[in-house]
Amino acid sequence: MLNLSNLTMEFGALRSISELDLTVNKGEIVSVIGPNGAGKTTLFNVITGIYTPTSGSVELDGKSLLGLDPARINHAGVARTFQNVRLFLNMSVIENVMSATYGHTRAGLFSSALALPKSRKEEKLVRAKAEELLSFFGSRLTGYRWDQPAYSLSYANRRRLEIARALATEPKLLLLDEPAAGMNPKETQEITEVVERLRVEKGLTILIIEHDMHVVEGVSDRVVALDHGVKIAEGDFDHVATHPNVVEAYLGRGAADRK
Amino acid sequence: MSENRVPEEIQENAAHEAAKLGIGTDEWVAQHEERTARKKGLKGVPQFIDESIPAWARWVVLLAAAFAFGAFVDNQYLLRIGVNLGLFVMLSYGLNIVMGYAGLLDLGYVAFYGIGAYGYALMSSEQLGHHWSTWLSVLIIIIGTALLGYIVSLPARRLFGDYLAIVTLFFGQVFVQLVLASDNITFPWADDYVDITAGANGIPGIDPFSFFGHKFLNIRDYYWLLLVLVALLTITISRINRTRIGRAWRTIREDALAAESMGVMVNRLKTMAFVTGAAIAGLAGAIFAAMQSAVFVSGFDMPLMTMIYAAVILGGSGSLAGAVMGAIVMSVLPEVLRVTNYSEILFLAVLVLTLAAVGKSVKRFTINIVSIALIGFAVKILLGFASIKITPTEEWVVGPVSRALSHWMYVPLDRVLWGNCAFVILIVLIAYFTTTTPRIKTILLPIIGYLGIFLWEVRLVTDVNTTRQLLIGAMLVVLMITRPQGFLGKPRVEVL
Amino acid sequence: MSYLGQQLVNGLTLGGVYALIALGYTLVYGVLQILNFAHGDVYMVGAFIGFFVMVGLGGPLAPSVPVAIMVLIMFLVAMLGTGLLGIVIERFAYRPLRNSTRIAPLISALGVSILLQNAALLLFSANIRTYDTSSYIPSTLGFSFADITIDGVRLFVLVLSIALMFGLARWVNTTQVGRAMRAIAYDRDAAVMMGIDVDKVIRWTFFVSAALAGAAGVMNGLLLRGVSNGMGLVPGLKGFTAAVIGGIGSIPGAMLGGLLLGVVESLAQGYLSTNFSDTITFALLIVVMLLKPNGLLGKRAIVKA
Numbered sequence A: 001m002l003n004l005s006n007l008t009m010e011f012g013a014l015r016s017i018s019e020l021d022l023t024v025n026k027g028e029i030v031s032v033i034g035p036n037g038a039g040k041t042t043l044f045n046v047i048t049g050i051y052t053p054t055s056g057s058v059e060l061d062g063k064s065l066l067g068l069d070p071a072r073i074n075h076a077g078v079a080r081t082f083q084n085v086r087l088f089l090n091m092s093v094i095e096n097v098m099s100a101t102y103g104h105t106r107a108g109l110f111s112s113a114l115a116l117p118k119s120r121k122e123e124k125l126v127r128a129k130a131e132e133l134l135s136f137f138g139s140r141l142t143g144y145r146w147d148q149p150a151y152s153l154s155y156a157n158r159r160r161l162e163i164a165r166a167l168a169t170e171p172k173l174l175l176l177d178e179p180a181a182g183m184n185p186k187e188t189q190e191i192t193e194v195v196e197r198l199r200v201e202k203g204l205t206i207l208i209i210e211h212d213m214h215v216v217e218g219v220s221d222r223v224v225a226l227d228h229g230v231k232i233a234e235g236d237f238d239h240v241a242t243h244p245n246v247v248e249a250y251l252g253r254g255a256a257d258r259k
Numbered sequence B: 001m002s003e004n005r006v007p008e009e010i011q012e013n014a015a016h017e018a019a020k021l022g023i024g025t026d027e028w029v030a031q032h033e034e035r036t037a038r039k040k041g042l043k044g045v046p047q048f049i050d051e052s053i054p055a056w057a058r059w060v061v062l063l064a065a066a067f068a069f070g071a072f073v074d075n076q077y078l079l080r081i082g083v084n085l086g087l088f089v090m091l092s093y094g095l096n097i098v099m100g101y102a103g104l105l106d107l108g109y110v111a112f113y114g115i116g117a118y119g120y121a122l123m124s125s126e127q128l129g130h131h132w133s134t135w136l137s138v139l140i141i142i143i144g145t146a147l148l149g150y151i152v153s154l155p156a157r158r159l160f161g162d163y164l165a166i167v168t169l170f171f172g173q174v175f176v177q178l179v180l181a182s183d184n185i186t187f188p189w190a191d192d193y194v195d196i197t198a199g200a201n202g203i204p205g206i207d208p209f210s211f212f213g214h215k216f217l218n219i220r221d222y223y224w225l226l227l228v229l230v231a232l233l234t235i236t237i238s239r240i241n242r243t244r245i246g247r248a249w250r251t252i253r254e255d256a257l258a259a260e261s262m263g264v265m266v267n268r269l270k271t272m273a274f275v276t277g278a279a280i281a282g283l284a285g286a287i288f289a290a291m292q293s294a295v296f297v298s299g300f301d302m303p304l305m306t307m308i309y310a311a312v313i314l315g316g317s318g319s320l321a322g323a324v325m326g327a328i329v330m331s332v333l334p335e336v337l338r339v340t341n342y343s344e345i346l347f348l349a350v351l352v353l354t355l356a357a358v359g360k361s362v363k364r365f366t367i368n369i370v371s372i373a374l375i376g377f378a379v380k381i382l383l384g385f386a387s388i389k390i391t392p393t394e395e396w397v398v399g400p401v402s403r404a405l406s407h408w409m410y411v412p413l414d415r416v417l418w419g420n421c422a423f424v425i426l427i428v429l430i431a432y433f434t435t436t437t438p439r440i441k442t443i444l445l446p447i448i449g450y451l452g453i454f455l456w457e458v459r460l461v462t463d464v465n466t467t468r469q470l471l472i473g474a475m476l477v478v479l480m481i482t483r484p485q486g487f488l489g490k491p492r493v494e495v496l
Numbered sequence C: 001m002s003y004l005g006q007q008l009v010n011g012l013t014l015g016g017v018y019a020l021i022a023l024g025y026t027l028v029y030g031v032l033q034i035l036n037f038a039h040g041d042v043y044m045v046g047a048f049i050g051f052f053v054m055v056g057l058g059g060p061l062a063p064s065v066p067v068a069i070m071v072l073i074m075f076l077v078a079m080l081g082t083g084l085l086g087i088v089i090e091r092f093a094y095r096p097l098r099n100s101t102r103i104a105p106l107i108s109a110l111g112v113s114i115l116l117q118n119a120a121l122l123l124f125s126a127n128i129r130t131y132d133t134s135s136y137i138p139s140t141l142g143f144s145f146a147d148i149t150i151d152g153v154r155l156f157v158l159v160l161s162i163a164l165m166f167g168l169a170r171w172v173n174t175t176q177v178g179r180a181m182r183a184i185a186y187d188r189d190a191a192v193m194m195g196i197d198v199d200k201v202i203r204w205t206f207f208v209s210a211a212l213a214g215a216a217g218v219m220n221g222l223l224l225r226g227v228s229n230g231m232g233l234v235p236g237l238k239g240f241t242a243a244v245i246g247g248i249g250s251i252p253g254a255m256l257g258g259l260l261l262g263v264v265e266s267l268a269q270g271y272l273s274t275n276f277s278d279t280i281t282f283a284l285l286i287v288v289m290l291l292k293p294n295g296l297l298g299k300r301a302i303v304k305a
């Protein structure tokens, strides 16, 4: 589904991603790990069109995403969440989700202004869809919470809302940037289940960045480890977790030797 | 390999972030009572209005009042104020779309109003000798200003915040300059110069609107037209705001990058906001020109711009009701200020209210009032003994209020000089007041009050326009510090 | 040829004034990332202070001190006065808003701008004042080479503006406060953690930025342009344009942008049209913003995601 080849991203003299090849197959859950500053978020930013890579190619189902702006890339089927959670804080919870249907809805200025039947119907559908997506998280984001402003949510709920918002864009490929960051063990466990359910119930292909190794172990079909923008290991969890390059990247050379 | 080290760090970070934002698990629910508890005093007024009257009822009351005004008021002057208010509401609505919804700071907005007015003037006066039908000229103006809005929005696609503000401000200045300079243009292919805009002289003799053979000869015609337009705009804009396009506009204001990543076509929507706002302003301009029957470019410059901004911000940007409220304050208040007697009463009322708000208890309030009175007498007597001329001249006494005050207040011969001194001292004292200890504040307050009255009486009442602008300026600063969301707006949370 | 040269010289003089205004925008933007809308009006206040100092010293026709000293005092008092004004503006209109919404400081600055303009109107009336420079600095004082003449006042303004720019560069690079200012501009959070007193640095930044505007205001007066309460708007816009063209936040950029703008404007006036020169400047701004959004010498803006 997603195909990156020979991808390089440079900021001036700094190479955040270096000649990276990566394939994600349909229905797969792939984790990206690596120490801070390894280039994981940069990878997401390149895929979603926020940065234009210095060289290399990004393809979705054989079509190149290079040169498309983030909105078009989203329409092509890629949705994401942000490491630092970027919700529309002053809009209500349900509006956050509804707004993300923009790409596949049609109502324009005039049909909304005149409240034409067509646009009213669409509005109803959008709302129903948003409610359905929010109930994906059980009772966490339902009922009275719909009309709360997003800034009033707890941290974990913000992360959930961001996922719901991404789903509203009807993606094929979902990019999750540290979905479990800042969550307690119970919530982390829940997120692990949510990711699995996203694949099963929504039929999504998922690329996930995560520092919590329990989550990584729990969800991944395959793990890719980055360090300084270079892919240093790839394979199933056990293979990558014990790979000497990875141990070295996280703990330094000395630790790798002792082991 | 230690697996837990990294996540813990991040968790801590996140907790820290959350604390910074003032968010904990379900704080919202925990604070429910506190949020709904009524705030006391002046601060509770907006909340009280918000909670006790449902939104639709407010609009119905407003509409009924506006209708009654148009039906029963015969005074031309009052009707003109009504028409001005209508125009002001239209302008505030347009700006509210651009700034309130989409969050684009467009400081050249008033130029579209001017272009609409000049456009109509050129198509319906002897200036260029055209007298086109109202339908045609209004249509051309709406399309033309929309197109221009589109062009101005092109740089807006790349720019945000401050840059956009300056570019649009510059655009507004360029409009003024072009109009001023276009009374004497020599085209390369012509021998003689042409006069397009009449420069600073303005264009007189503009035809009134005329629809289906009905000429708008009475100011009341414009009033009804504006009432209908404003009602239509209120309905359509609030519908748009609630649905797809409006939501998308608001996502841009919240976080343009996130919006784009969620599939919102940010550039197209920015353009759409600009175009809609520009078209509304252009239409308002055409109405203004037809009603006024003359246009002058100086009327479309910074002072008007600041008043529209003040209106939208005072009411609460992003809220239509707020835009109406702001427009009322900004267009009716100046008229009140124009009549010296009213303005004095208004000023004293505001002063008393301020003292009541600042003083908190009845006792404090009384002390303040009495102290101000005493200071007045003291100054008058002291300066009298020092035989510095006390001259309550006839010229100064303009109404019962100032007549009453003249027994109390020392009026210097050179009012400009002493007024200016009072102005400077007052500013310094207010600045000092905001930074000092409560004790000194108590002492300063009556002095500031006295100086305020003095300044108002000897200087400000006679210079309405300057006073108005001074008040607007001060209001903008104070409002940003105390209630940045405006009177009817919701408080905003921003993380940037 | 001589005409061209003459326009270039005039343009550079004007450009020096723009550069000083532009520097003020750039300095403040560097540390606070806000656009100081009131900057043009600070410039206006500077021009007024210069005027009243001149009147206080006996006026243009009968100065009570030697002319050189009079001009020096005019500059010093104007710069000190506007500098203090800058500190006051920061204290009351910006500092309370440091953690507010993005739009709040802009609106507050707009308010300050309106306040200053109308306070000046109230205090000094709408009369346009002039410095009447020619009566104490004779225009014969200048010199000429080839066919180009540069009169004394212009030469003085040009030299002084360049001197001030060098002084500023020195201040930024060598003094402790100047270096702290650059540190804050580079990374505010890190600077705070290093124990830099941010409030103090911001105060200084406003002082210096406003003082430069004040100097520019006096220069404007010396160049025989009218002094009035609304005079700040257009030069303020031009100064900002210059800062943007050079790359906002960049000190050499502001200097370059200012000089460039002055020359372009002067050429436009000389060869195209006097009435439309501001329009041409505006067009230049748009073109630069579209082609090089970060200005000629600006750093690439970092998109955070």
Ligand SMILES: Nc1ncnc2c1ncn2[C@@H]1O[C@H](COP(=O)(O)OP(=O)(O)OP(=O)(O)O)[C@@H](O)[C@H]1O
Binding pocket: A011, A014, A016, A034, A035, A036, A037, A038, A039, A040, A041, A042, A043, A083, C302, C303, C304
């Ligand atoms: N816009 C940018 N300009 C310059 N450098 C950047 C930019 N974005 C990222 N970088 C640099 O690229 C490197 C990789 O950053 P990135 O955010 O991708 O790391 P990460 O793997 O996501 O780390 P973390 O685990 O902390 O989230 C860092 O050194 C960062 O400073």
Ligand SMILES: [Mg+2]
Binding pocket: A040, A041, A042, A083
């Ligand atoms: Mg990251």
